[in-house]
Amino acid sequence: MTEQQFPKNFLWGGATAANQLEGAYQEDGKGLSLPDVLPGGKERMNIIASPDFDFKIHDDKYVYPNHIGIDHYHHFKEDIALFAEMGFKCYRFSIAWSRIFPKGDEKEPNEAGLKFYDEVIDECVKHNIEPVITISHYELPLYLITEYGSWTNKKLIGFYENFARTVLTRYHDRVKYWMTFNEINSAAHFPIMSQGLAPSNGANDKKNIFQSWHNQFVASSKAVKIAHELDPELQIGCMILYATTYSYDSHPENQLATLKANQESNFFCADVQVRGHYPAYTKNLLAKYDLKVSDFDYTKEELELLAKHPVDYIGFSYYMSTVQDVVNERQTSAQGNFIGGVSNPFLKSSEWGWQIDPTGLRIALDQLSDRYEKPLFIVENGLGAIDQPDENHYVKDDYRIDYLREHIKAVGEAIDDGADVMGYTPWGCIDLVSASTGEMSKRYGFIYVDEDDEGKGTFNRYKKQSFDWYKKVIATNGADL
Ligand code: BG6
Numbered sequence: 391m392t393e394q395q396f397p398k399n400f401l402w403g404g405a406t407a408a409n410q411l412e413g414a415y416q417e418d419g420k421g422l423s424l425p426d427v428l429p430g431g432k433e434r435m436n437i438i439a440s441p442d443f444d445f446k447i448h449d450d451k452y453v454y455p456n457h458i459g460i461d462h463y464h465h466f467k468e469d470i471a472l473f474a475e476m477g478f479k480c481y482r483f484s485i486a487w488s489r490i491f492p493k494g495d496e497k498e499p500n501e502a503g504l505k506f507y508d509e510v511i512d513e514c515v516k517h518n519i520e521p522v523i524t525i526s527h528y529e530l531p532l533y534l535i536t537e538y539g540s541w542t543n544k545k546l547i548g549f550y551e552n553f554a555r556t557v558l559t560r561y562h563d564r565v566k567y568w569m570t571f572n573e574i575n576s577a578a579h580f581p582i583m584s585q586g587l588a589p590s591n592g593a594n595d596k597k598n599i600f601q602s603w604h605n606q607f608v609a610s611s612k613a614v615k616i617a618h619e620l621d622p623e624l625q626i627g628c629m630i631l632y633a634t635t636y637s638y639d640s641h642p643e644n645q646l647a648t649l650k651a652n653q654e655s656n657f658f659c660a661d662v663q664v665r666g667h668y669p670a671y672t673k674n675l676l677a678k679y680d681l682k683v684s685d686f687d688y689t690k691e692e693l694e695l696l697a698k699h700p701v702d703y704i705g706f707s708y709y710m711s712t713v714q715d716v717v718n719e720r721q722t723s724a725q726g727n728f729i730g731g732v733s734n735p736f737l738k739s740s741e742w743g744w745q746i747d748p749t750g751l752r753i754a755l756d757q758l759s760d761r762y763e764k765p766l767f768i769v770e771n772g773l774g775a776i777d778q779p780d781e782n783h784y785v786k787d788d789y790r791i792d793y794l795r796e797h798i799k800a801v802g803e804a805i806d807d808g809a810d811v812m813g814y815t816p817w818g819c820i821d822l823v824s825a826s827t828g829e830m831s832k833r834y835g836f837i838y839v840d841e842d843d844e845g846k847g848t849f850n851r852y853k854k855q856s857f858d859w860y861k862k863v864i865a866t867n868g869a870d871l
Contacts, residue, residue, distance in 0.1 A: 395802035396868040401520065401812055403480035404473060404819020404836070405770050406462075407527040407572065411822040412486060413459035418502035421492025422447075422532040424586055430455040430828030430843060438582050443590045445536055455823045455830060458845040462820075466510055468851065469820055472837055474517035476857060477864040481519050482769050482815045483510065484527035484572065485557055494531030494549050495538070499556045507557070511564050521565045522769070522815065524629060525554055525613060527572035528583040528825060540586035541602035544687065547609045554613035562620045569705045569769070570610035573631040575659040577603065583825065596679035601686055607662050608692045611699040618699070628663040629705040629769060632656055632758070634750035638715035638732055647716040654678075657761070664762045666700040667693070703812060704758055707770030708797075711737070711750035742774055742832060748796035755804035755811060765810045771797050772817040774824065774832040777854070785838050785854040794856070795871045802868060816860075820851070836860050 409425035416422075427445050429437055429452030437443060437452075447454065462469055473481055487494060489503030514521045530540065538545055558568070577585045577599050585602040587593040610628065617624040635656065637648040653671050661669040676682055712731035737745040751771065758766055773793040777785040794816060805811050818834030821841075830843050836857040841847035862870055 395805050397805075397811075398867070399479075400867060401480040401522070401567075401767070401814070402864040402868075403478040403482060403519070403522070403813065403815040404476075405482035405522075405815040405817050406819065406822055407484045407524065407529070407825075408486035408489075409456050409459070409484075409527070409529040409823075410818075410825060411459040411462040411820065413457065413461040414463035415457040417463065418489070418506065419492055419500040420486065420503060421488035421494070423486060423488040423529045424532055424535060424582075425456040425529055426454065427532060428456065428828060429453065430823070430845075432827050432829070434828045435580070435826060438588050441590050443588050445532060445588075445591075453844055455828045455843065455845050458841075460820065460822055460839045460841060461849050462822075463506070465849070465851070467513055469837070470510070470513045470517060470519065472851060472853070472857075473819065474519060476836060476861045478517075478519050478819075479864070480522050480567070480813060480815065481514055481819075482522040482524065484524040484529065486529050487526060487553055488529065488531040490556060491531060491549070491553055493533035493537075494553075495534065495545075497552070504556070504560055507561065511561055515564055520567065521561075522567040522569070522767075522813075523557070523561070523565055524569045524572050524769075525557065526550070526570070530586045535586040535591070540591070541605050542587070542592065542598045544605055547605050547612065550609040551612045551616070554609075555616050558613065558617050558620055558624075562617070562624060566624055567767075568613075568617060568624065568626040569629040570613050570626065570663075570701070571606055572629050573707060574603070574606060574610075574628065574663075575655065576631045578655050578658070597681055597685060600676065600681065603659060603662075604686060604688055604692075607659075607696055610663055610701070611695045614699040614701060615695070625702045627703040627705040627767060628660055628701045629707070630656070630660050632706040632708050632754050634708075634711040634747065634753045634757075635731075636711060636713050636734070638713050638718065641717045643717050644715055648714040651712075651714050660704055660758075660762070662696060663701050664704060664764060666697040701764075703765040703767055704762060705767045705769040706754070706758070707817070708751050708754050708768060709771060709817075710744040711747040711753075712745070740773055741776060742827075744774070746773070746793060748800040751797050752800040752804045752807070755801065755809040756807050759804070759807075759809035765812045767812040768801065768814045770815070770817040772834040774818075774834050776831055777821075777833045777838060779838060779840075779852065783838065783840065783850070783852040785852070787854045787856045790834075790854075790856045791859045794860070798863065798868060798871060
């Protein structure tokens with residue numbers, strides 16, 4: 391690998407989300423948000439999937455790790471200083487909507503919430519770290535779900551617009567890079583996180599998912615419009631979950647199924663947000679669920695808005711690839727947090743069953759680049775693993791280094807292929823609460839946080855082996871892996 395592979399201004403950094411690390415879930419006026427009612431533990435997804443899931447806190451039955459996070463709310467200066475020590479050029483984080491608008495439908499924002507992010511941003515700027523903000527990362531104010539029915543309700547477009555306008559106006563002088571919704575397409579498989587829909591409030595009806603997407607697309611375009619009116623130089627992207635999808639074999643039916651799975655799971659949302667219109671395959675995709683375009687609530691003005699305000703770049707997460715097989719009966723299956731599929735005999739899996747596939751990242755970058763001809767930003771990638779600190783709290787995480795090294799190599803190769811890649815922010819650069827399982831023991835970080843699945847520990851931060859390794863990667867602009 392040569393140094394020239396990575397552009398001079400490549401944005402090396404790390405990524406987090408407010409609900410998974412801040413804690414302080416009721417401090418300084420913050421309202422409850424969706425993750426505040428999600429119990430911790432491997433059963434999290436099953437509990438959400440139950441028809442009895444009621445979006446309430448049951449302290450007697452469950453623990454709620456998102457309430458404490460890693461207490462970043464009170465440690466952010468220390469944490470950002472550690473990111474700076476690694477040489478981060480950027481730091482991707484999100485704004486907890488319910489810190490700014492506690493219920494979500496207020497007209498005026500909560501000043502204490504805005505002040506917190508002023509301080510976080512100032513801290514980044516002080517260390518020459520470019521903030522990269524996800525406006526909404528799986529943390530919808532709870533009230534918007536319980537009182538308004540979540541994103542199926544078009545009123546949410548206005549509430550999101552107010553939220554986006556407030557934060558863009560307040561921070562645009564210091565923050566150039568933005569994303570509108572985290573993993574907007576994850577609703578294809580599990581609409582709870584991005585759309586606030588569980589089976590108990592309508593997730594089993596696909597019409598709700600598509601209507602919510604439409605409303606989110608409109609909301610996203612409004613945010614893009616606001617951002618560019620404030621400053622045409624602002625870069626505002628979409629953010630999708632991308633899992634490179636292979637056909638199990640050369641059977642034409644499997645090839646066709648792969649193409650369709652790609653359209654539905656990987657491309658649909660980005661097609662709308664990047665190209666500014668619904669793709670031609672929309673009609674057939676809806677027909678798969680016995681739906682038609684006329685079933686939906688949309689206006690000509692909304693479609694015009696989508697066309698006028700597409701996103702500037704494509705942010706995406708990449709952890710694993712999947713396999714399509716509609717022809718053969720397969721016994722083995724692979725897991726992901728929100729996706730799964732047939733297991734791939736050529737790949738190894740993480741402890742949580744995610745299939746590790748660095749070449750899949752090169753393919754993802756090439757596919758996205760060929761399709762959209764827009765800048766790409768890998769805003770999540772990484773290995774969730776159980777770390778074993780020694781008596782000095784040191785974690786020798788060579789397995790994580792191996793994972794990241796191979797993926798970074800693949801990024802360099804995709805850049806050689808011609809992909810325009812803006813940056814790379816590995817997920818959970820500091821250990822945080824897992825989105826799918828609410829565990830602390832599933833760790834991604836370069837920095838170990840002394841805290842267990844019950845939220846107990848000293849909350850001290852310790853550098854892992856990967857900390858110095860990533861520091862060297864950044865210092866050499868990806869030349870020394
Ligand atoms: C992505 C999300 O799906 O994957 C993150 O954007 C999440 O919020 C990450 O944490 C890793 O998934 P998990 O379930 O291991 O935390």
